[in-house]
Amino acid sequence: MPKLRVSAFTISLDGFGAGPDQSLKNPLGVGGETLHPWMVPTRTFQSMFGNDGETGVDDDFARASMEGVGAWIMGRNMFAHSRGPWTEDGWKGWWGENPVYHCPVFVLTHHARAPIEMQGGTTFHFVTDGIHAALDRAKAAAGPKDVRVGGGAATVRQYLAAGLVDEMHLVVSPVLLGRGERLFDGTDLASQGFKVARTTATAKATHYVLRKAA
Amino acid sequence: MPKLRVSAFTISLDGFGAGPDQSLKNPLGVGGETLHPWMVPTRTFQSMFGNDGETGVDDDFARASMEGVGAWIMGRNMFAHSRGPWTEDGWKGWWGENPVYHCPVFVLTHHARAPIEMQGGTTFHFVTDGIHAALDRAKAAAGPKDVRVGGGAATVRQYLAAGLVDEMHLVVSPVLLGRGERLFDGTDLASQGFKVARTTATAKATHYVLRKAA
Numbered sequence: 442m443p444k445l446r447v448s449a450f451t452i453s454l455d456g457f458g459a460g461p462d463q464s465l466k467n468p469l470g471v472g473g474e475t476l477h478p479w480m481v482p483t484r485t486f487q488s489m490f491g492n493d494g495e496t497g498v499d500d501d502f503a504r505a506s507m508e509g510v511g512a513w514i515m516g517r518n519m520f521a522h523s524r525g526p527w528t529e530d531g532w533k534g535w536w537g538e539n540p541v542y543h544c545p546v547f548v549l550t551h552h553a554r555a556p557i558e559m560q561g562g563t564t565f566h567f568v569t570d571g572i573h574a575a576l577d578r579a580k581a582a583a584g585p586k587d588v589r590v591g592g593g594a595a596t597v598r599q600y601l602a603a604g605l606v607d608e609m610h611l612v613v614s615p616v617l618l619g620r621g622e623r624l625f626d627g628t629d630l631a632s633q634g635f636k637v638a639r640t641t642a643t644a645k646a647t648h649y650v651l652r653k654a655a
Numbered sequence: 656m657p658k659l660r661v662s663a664f665t666i667s668l669d670g671f672g673a674g675p676d677q678s679l680k681n682p683l684g685v686g687g688e689t690l691h692p693w694m695v696p697t698r699t700f701q702s703m704f705g706n707d708g709e710t711g712v713d714d715d716f717a718r719a720s721m722e723g724v725g726a727w728i729m730g731r732n733m734f735a736h737s738r739g740p741w742t743e744d745g746w747k748g749w750w751g752e753n754p755v756y757h758c759p760v761f762v763l764t765h766h767a768r769a770p771i772e773m774q775g776g777t778t779f780h781f782v783t784d785g786i787h788a789a790l791d792r793a794k795a796a797a798g799p800k801d802v803r804v805g806g807g808a809a810t811v812r813q814y815l816a817a818g819l820v821d822e823m824h825l826v827v828s829p830v831l832l833g834r835g836e837r838l839f840d841g842t843d844l845a846s847q848g849f850k851v852a853r854t855t856a857t858a859k860a861t862h863y864v865l866r867k868a869a
Contacts, residue, residue, distance in 0.1 A: 454851060454863055455845075456670050456839055472845070522667070611668070613827065613861070615851040616851060617844045617849055617850065617851065617865070618845055619843035619844055619845030620843055620845070620846075625669045625670055628833045629833035630669060631831040631834070638830065642856030642861055647827070647856055651831070654853075
């Protein structure tokens with residue numbers, strides 16, 4: 442069965458999935474880049490820029506997070522630094538002309554917009570009728586593959602709160618952000634039957650795989 | 656310099672320091688006992704019951720948490736399952752006639768009560784005039800040693816929010832509690848200058864030592 446997955450989603454020790462005050466300069470919020478030292482050196486991440494990179498457990502998780510995904514869902518704030526009605530600013534996401542997704546990406550927004558077809562198989566679709574509609578469209582697009590909810594924290598939280606997520610790979614980085622978006626606010630994963638199925642620590646972070654008890 | 660320390664304080668992956676619905680039967684709240692598999696088998700913990708126990712990193716942290724402590728502070732709910740005005744129920748804490756503290760313990764409460772002197776050097780003092788008064792008394796009692804804030808989460812949070820804690824040893828257990836008392840709610844450790852100084856993962860939990868930047 443295809444799953445709705447959250448993968449390689451990193452939080453700080455104090456539970457934040459992004460820092461405060463997100464902006465063009467700080468797309469992950471102030472301090473948010475300190476969440477990702479486990480990810481950035483990996484071969485999976487570096488290969489997006491044509492570089493070599495490190496292999497090992499962190500890379501295994503990074504690579505697995507990209508495999509078997511037939512469609513993505515993300516929040517407007519993950520797609521763009523702008524807010525409110527779309528303007529003709531030419532923005533096509535943070536990821537260049539050939540984005541890393543290589544499949545349909547459904548962007549949750551309150552403001553309608555025509556799809557944007559990129560190189561390499563990525564098309565950004567803009568969904569204005571809510572998380573269930575986005576999930577329906579993503580599942581149809583993904584076929585036998587999984588749908589991955591990318592982020593940010595607010596978007597993941599909405600899918601969690603609605604009980605729609607089947608599996609999560611969470612990463613805790615050993616940093617404190619203090620302010621920002623808390624992943625677990627208003628969610629109760631235990632009551633949804635989630636258990637920690639696997640814990641793997643590396644020198645840079647601790648990885649947790651959460652699954653619902655069968 | 657003597658420090659105000661939080662040590663061996665365990666939270667779930669979703670940030671709870673205790674489960675919901677604390678009671679005589681569930682002093683750590685429902686599911687709260689699932690926080691402590693790293694601690695219970697240790698030699699430090701088992702020796703309190705005259706048993707042998709496991710050595711290793713988890714035990715090193717458990718032992719260190721008890722060393723160099725000249726006074727404790729804890730919340731009423733850590734001392735007793737009862738709430739409201741004290742009754743003549745003979746309750747003297749969860750820890751038997753010879754409690755594990757072996758030094759003065761200052762219990763935060765809204766209800767005055769005479770001190771209780773136990774065997775082995777532990778005396779429970781009941782402090783009704785707030786966290787600063789309790790800290791002053793604990794520091795005076797501890798002399799050159801540290802003061803340890805035991806718990807629960809609400810008490811630790813008060814000392815954190817007031818910026819009074821100098822060092823924390825936090826432990827994240829790979830469990831989800833879903834509800835209960837969140838340790839980090841309403842605190843911003845980053846703005847207080849706390850950094851993760853050390854991260855050590857064991858098979859059962861990940862330990863974090865947090866210190867304020869000098």
